Amino acid sequence: MFEIITPLFISLIVGGTLIGIIFGAIPGMTATMAVAVCLPLTYSLGLDNGLALLLGLYVGGISGGLVPAILLGIPGTPSSITTTFDGYPMAQRGEGEKALRIGIVSSLVGGLISLLVLDLFAPTLADFAIKFSYVEKFLIIFFALTVMAALSSDMLLGIFSGVLGIFVSLIGTYDISRGGNGELRLVPPGTEYWLESGFSLLPVLIGLFGLAAILEQAEIGVPKGHSASEVKVGKHTRFSFGVFKGESFNLLRSSLIGTFVGILPGVGGSAASIISYTNAKTFSKRPENFGKGEPAGIIASESGNNGLTGGALVPLLSLGIPGDSTTALLIGAFTLQGIQVGPLFIGNNPGTWDAMIIAMLIANIAMFAMMYFAIRYFALVVTIPKHILFPVILMMCVIGAYTINYGIMFDVWTLLIFGVLGWLFTKLRLEVAPFIIGFILGPSAEIYFIKSLESFGDVTIFFTKSWIAVILWVLIIGSVAGAVLMAKKNRQVAEEPV
Numbered sequence: 306m307f308e309i310i311t312p313l314f315i316s317l318i319v320g321g322t323l324i325g326i327i328f329g330a331i332p333g334m335t336a337t338m339a340v341a342v343c344l345p346l347t348y349s350l351g352l353d354n355g356l357a358l359l360l361g362l363y364v365g366g367i368s369g370g371l372v373p374a375i376l377l378g379i380p381g382t383p384s385s386i387t388t389t390f391d392g393y394p395m396a397q398r399g400e401g402e403k404a405l406r407i408g409i410v411s412s413l414v415g416g417l418i419s420l421l422v423l424d425l426f427a428p429t430l431a432d433f434a435i436k437f438s439y440v441e442k443f444l445i446i447f448f449a450l451t452v453m454a455a456l457s458s459d460m461l462l463g464i465f466s467g468v469l470g471i472f473v474s475l476i477g478t479y480d481i482s483r484g485g486n487g488e489l490r491l492v493p494p495g496t497e498y499w500l501e502s503g504f505s506l507l508p509v510l511i512g513l514f515g516l517a518a519i520l521e522q523a524e525i526g527v528p529k530g531h532s533a534s535e536v537k538v539g540k541h542t543r544f545s546f547g548v549f550k551g552e553s554f555n556l557l558r559s560s561l562i563g564t565f566v567g568i569l570p571g572v573g574g575s576a577a578s579i580i581s582y583t584n585a586k587t588f589s590k591r592p593e594n595f596g597k598g599e600p601a602g603i604i605a606s607e608s609g610n611n612g613l614t615g616g617a618l619v620p621l622l623s624l625g626i627p628g629d630s631t632t633a634l635l636i637g638a639f640t641l642q643g644i645q646v647g648p649l650f651i652g653n654n655p656g657t658w659d660a661m662i663i664a665m666l667i668a669n670i671a672m673f674a675m676m677y678f679a680i681r682y683f684a685l686v687v688t689i690p691k692h693i694l695f696p697v698i699l700m701m702c703v704i705g706a707y708t709i710n711y712g713i714m715f716d717v718w719t720l721l722i723f724g725v726l727g728w729l730f731t732k733l734r735l736e737v738a739p740f741i742i743g744f745i746l747g748p749s750a751e752i753y754f755i756k757s758l759e760s761f762g763d764v765t766i767f768f769t770k771s772w773i774a775v776i777l778w779v780l781i782i783g784s785v786a787g788a789v790l791m792a793k794k795n796r797q798v799a800e801e802p803v
Contacts, residue, residue, distance in 0.1 A: 321361025329369020330686040336366020341514040345705030353660040364668040371408040383575040384610035387582040391602035415608035416669040418560040419615025431623035434648035440770040443753035444777040449570035455788035470743025477503030508706040508719040517727025563609035567616020581609025
């Protein structure tokens with residue numbers, strides 16, 4: 306195991322964590338965007354070193370969002386929305402440094418607890434999933450898509466987004482290995498040459514999570530950045546670990562909530578932090594203080610959203626299903642190295658599995674060390690002018706898309722197409738996460754569905770194959786029914802007179 310730890314390996318983790326913190330600390334930029342931009346670099350690094358860089362970016366990007374959330378009241382990433390509720394009021398009282406360090410310690414605890422869950426449960430789940438037939442594998446993917454749709458802001462739009470992703474993934478040659486006849490399908494006339502193999506995964510990912518974010522920010526307007534005088538960390542109240550006295554249960558509960566939410570496919574860090582924050586407020590002895598600068602609120606939010614990091618890797622490495630949009634990008638790193646994630650991955654690649662666990666551990670420690678002891682310098686990241694930053698990122702996106710498949714110009718057009726499509730999604734209220742996970746899982750779902758029918762010859766096999774299939778159908782129906790009831794309740798609340 307320890308031969309994995311080389312100076313290059315550690316440097317990539319620490320460097321990735323640093324870059325991730327910077328991305329997360331700049332409002333409008335996210336951990337997903339950081340991973341998308343740096344994904345092409347992993348091709349020349351090899352799988353273990355490439356994953357070291359990307360996991361550092363992931364951990365740093367999630368954690369960095371607390372900086373502008375606390376100091377400016379602007380969430381750096383979607384997962385740090387609830388950090389603003391109590392972090393910003395503390396900063397306004399001159400307790401910015403104390404609030405930042407509370408968030409940093411909570412982030413470390415959430416990340417380490419989720420890593421422990423990943424290490425304990427992913428191999429066990431993978432060993433169990435190896436026994437699945439094509440029927441159970443198809444139903445697992447179906448369940449993943451229903452969970453994503455159910456937890457979307459609008460269930461029907463979530464379902465449509467996922468189905469649209471599957472539809473786009475099927476463009477190209479109807480591969481014989483999928484049970485097809487080798488003919489082209491869903492290909493517009495005149496594009497046969499370019500779309501023979503469909504859209505390449507990596508330019509699609511970079512477009513949806515890199516270029517789309519730049520277009521969205523450009524539409525809002527690109528401010529020159531906040532001046533250093535606006536960023537007041539404050540020194541009025543010194544930080545003490547005594548602030549966590551009596552908050553151990555809140556810290557543990559929020560970390561486990563974030564981890565569990567991460568395991569649910571496509572839900573995301575914002576849901577993890579919101580659910581953690583809501584639970585902390587519900588069970589608090591001082592619920593009236595929440596939203597006014599209550600440290601327990603920051604503890605819940607930051608331990609919850611960092612709990613996502615390990616949790617989201619559980620379904621990815623054990624079932625081949627991404628837990629969130631960032632882990633969907635990690636599939637691109639495996640694709641570059643010709644490795645398929647799924648139930649056999651951990652058993653067939655024990656060295657890479659060990660490398661990922663070690664990388665996550667080092668990344669969390671590096672995140673804590675850098676942010677805790679140099680938080681005043683990271684606070685200045687929010688002053689970087691976006692009109693300088695975005696052109697550099699755009700150039701990296703284009704170069705990455707062009708070189709990823711050895712210089713194919715159509716991949717740059719793919720980047721542009723899906724960058725614009727990702728920007729339009731926000732206008733049409735479509736969900737990017739269900740779309741991209743549908744795009745990734747669509748070909749596998751097709752194979753499992755066709756192979757199931759070829760093997761058993763009857764569609765009723767999806768309902769009667771095994772007790773696992775029955776349980777999966779119960780979960781599928783439960784996720785949809787729960788979403789319908791939740792939507793009905795939300796409508797009733799909205800219609801109530803104020």
